[in-house]
Amino acid sequence: MTVRTRFAPSPTGYLHIGGARTALFCWLYARHHGGQFILRIEDTDRERSTQAAVQAILDGMQWLDLKHDQGPFYQTHRFERYRQVAQQLLTAGHAYHCYCSKEELEQMRAEQLARKQKPRYDGRCRNHSIPRAGVQPVIRFKNPLTGQTVVNDLVRGQVVYDNSELDDLIIARSDGTPTYNFTVVVDDMDMQITHVIRGDDHLNNTPRQINIFSALRAPPPAYAHLPMILGPDGAKLSKRHGAVSVMQYREEGYLPEAVINYLVRLGWSHDDQEIFSRDEMVKYFDIQDVNKSASAINPEKLLWLNQHYIKSADPNTLAPELGWQLGRIGVPVQDPAKLAAVVRAQLERAKTLREMAQASRFFFEEFSDYDPKAADKNLTAESLPALRDIRARLALLNDWSAPAVHSALEAAAAALGLKLGKVAQPVRVAVSGSGVSPPMDVTLEVLGRELSLARLDRAIGWIAAHTAADPELFG
RNA sequence: GCUCCCUUCGUCUAGAGGCCUAGGACGGAGCCCUCUCAAGGCUUAAACACCGGUUCGAAUCCGGUAGGGAGCGCCA
Numbered sequence: 001m002t003v004r005t006r007f008a009p010s011p012t013g014y015l016h017i018g019g020a021r022t023a024l025f026c027w028l029y030a031r032h033h034g035g036q037f038i039l040r041i042e043d044t045d046r047e048r049s050t051q052a053a054v055q056a057i058l059d060g061m062q063w064l065d066l067k068h069d070q071g072p073f074y075q076t077h078r079f080e081r082y083r084q085v086a087q088q089l090l091t092a093g094h095a096y097h098c099y100c101s102k103e104e105l106e107q108m109r110a111e112q113l114a115r116k117q118k119p120r121y122d123g124r125c126r127n128h129s130i131p132r133a134g135v136q137p138v139i140r141f142k143n144p145l146t147g148q149t150v151v152n153d154l155v156r157g158q159v160v161y162d163n164s165e166l167d168d169l170i171i172a173r174s175d176g177t178p179t180y181n182f183t184v185v186v187d188d189m190d191m192q193i194t195h196v197i198r199g200d201d202h203l204n205n206t207p208r209q210i211n212i213f214s215a216l217r218a219p220p221p222a223y224a225h226l227p228m229i230l231g232p233d234g235a236k237l238s239k240r241h242g243a244v245s246v247m248q249y250r251e252e253g254y255l256p257e258a259v260i261n262y263l264v265r266l267g268w269s270h271d272d273q274e275i276f277s278r279d280e281m282v283k284y285f286d287i288q289d290v291n292k293s294a295s296a297i298n299p300e301k302l303l304w305l306n307q308h309y310i311k312s313a314d315p316n317t318l319a320p321e322l323g324w325q326l327g328r329i330g331v332p333v334q335d336p337a338k339l340a341a342v343v344r345a346q347l348e349r350a351k352t353l354r355e356m357a358q359a360s361r362f363f364f365e366e367f368s369d370y371d372p373k374a375a376d377k378n379l380t381a382e383s384l385p386a387l388r389d390i391r392a393r394l395a396l397l398n399d400w401s402a403p404a405v406h407s408a409l410e411a412a413a414a415a416l417g418l419k420l421g422k423v424a425q426p427v428r429v430a431v432s433g434s435g436v437s438p439p440m441d442v443t444l445e446v447l448g449r450e451l452s453l454a455r456l457d458r459a460i461g462w463i464a465a466h467t468a469a470d471p472e473l474f475g
Numbered sequence: 476g477c478u479c480c481c482u483u484c485g486u487c488u489a490g491a492g493g494c495c496u497a498g499g500a501c502g503g504a505g506c507c508c509u510c511u512c513a514a515g516g517c518u519u520a521a522a523c524a525c526c527g528g529u530u531c532g533a534a535u536c537c538g539g540u541a542g543g544g545a546g547c548g549c550c551a
Binding site for chain 1: 478479488499543548
């Protein structure tokens with residue numbers, strides 16, 4: 001029997017971290033066993049489901065490179081099938097019409113709560129359901145009254161429920177549309193799902209679903225309920241911290257490889273390994289190794305992984321993403337050929353591509369002002385000779401390369417009897433406008449001769465103007 | 476309230492009765508390297524929720540307590 005897993009989101013919002021992790025585990029399990037991964041859109045709630053949300057989910061999965069083998073199947077396209085199966089249950093005596101009004105049910109519920117009981121349908125229409133004029137009945141599933149239902153969960157182990165705890169759930173609303181616990185069973189059965197891997201908020205639904213399976217005389221799939229993902233503060237995920245769209249991670253400059261690697265280690269591990277390639281994940285992933293307890297998101301670790309993947313990426317593949325990030329912060333990229341070189345220069349000093357873009361503005365556009373602190377410290381009368389000297393040496397270079405620039409910097413330092421830093425730092429401020437940049441030699445190489453010399457001239461002029469206006473500097 | 480689930484450093488985790496003086500990773504601290512920022516290297520602090528039991532021996536097994544979570548809809 002080939003393994004078939006499914007990811008079954010309801011399209012009421014974007015794909016967030018929790019959903020992505022569920023999708024990843026489903027995908028991994030299928031891949032690990034050479035099986036198939038099915039995407040199913042659970043859109044029976046027509047009020048809340050939107051096409052935009054479907055697209056957002058598809059986009060998110062594509063960005064994370066989680067390809068499904070079949071689907072997407074839409075539950076709204078299968079209403080005829082659900083009607084048919086509901087009828088089958090009715091005929092076989094496993095379901096019945098219930099004419100209770102919503103008000104009646106609400107009252108029942110309130111009374112039970114008042115008596116400190118678990119709210120549940122008391123089955124008053126189960127044996128004598130009396131049609132009421134003008135009332136369209138719902139269909140309820142006849143849950144077994146006695147005995148136990150055992151869920152052999154692949155991550156939780158054996159979980160036993162008394163059937164007396166379960167009530168007769170509605171499988172079709174009065175307007176004829178089917179409900180969640182029913183459509184899931186029909187779909188998992190029809191789509192021959194072998195392993196249901198989902199969030200553990202569904203654990204309590206599982207015995208009901210198993211009972212429907214038996215009424216349908218179909219074998220239930222194996223179940224694996226994944227622990228929740230919590231926000232960094234250990235509280236439930238919220239939009240403030242993590243329950244954001246996975247696409248927002250792209251916008252913030254994360255690589256999909258980093259997000260996937262982060263997610264796979266949330267609730268799963270393989271010895272002490274932290275970094276996993278796709279192939280390694282597929283090879284090692286097993287549901288047995290999934291943890292039972294919820295895990296909190298650790299943004300620092302995600303950042304660390306992201307930096308790891310930035311460092312080890314091919315600069316050429318990152319170049320377009322950096323270009324995109326620069327565009328997002330309003331920096332025009334006239335020379336896309338420069339992007340890969342900038343990536344190479346910044347690889348080790350950016351945790352996200354957005355950070356990289358912010359730190360790389362000066363490569364692509366003129367800065368308006370020097371960073372005041374950096375200028376105060378480095379663009380001074382004292383540094384003027386060094387700047388003039390290095391400017392002259394650089395102008396003479398016929399090989400504008402990092403090693404050549406480096407030699408020039410060293411020569412200038414030696415000639416003036418200064419440490420390298422005393423020459424390099426003023427140059428850094430002159431060409432980048434700030435006190436932080438990649439090493440001077442590669443920065444100048446990437447910047448190019450023309451821009452480098454122009455910015456040195458600008459700085460020399462700036463110092464002249466500012467020191468002249470400030471006699472104190474001459475003591 | 477009822478049912479079900481969970482509990483190892485701040486966080487992610489290793490650990491299936493002796494290999495545990497509890498290992499790794501992120502983050503923290505310190506040192507080294509260094510033209511800035513990083514990256515890198517080395518060092519270091521930091522945890523078995525609690526109480527009882529079983530056992531020669533328990534982070535590991537059992538029971539209870541406490542804390543946290545989920546579910547209980549004509550939502551999914």
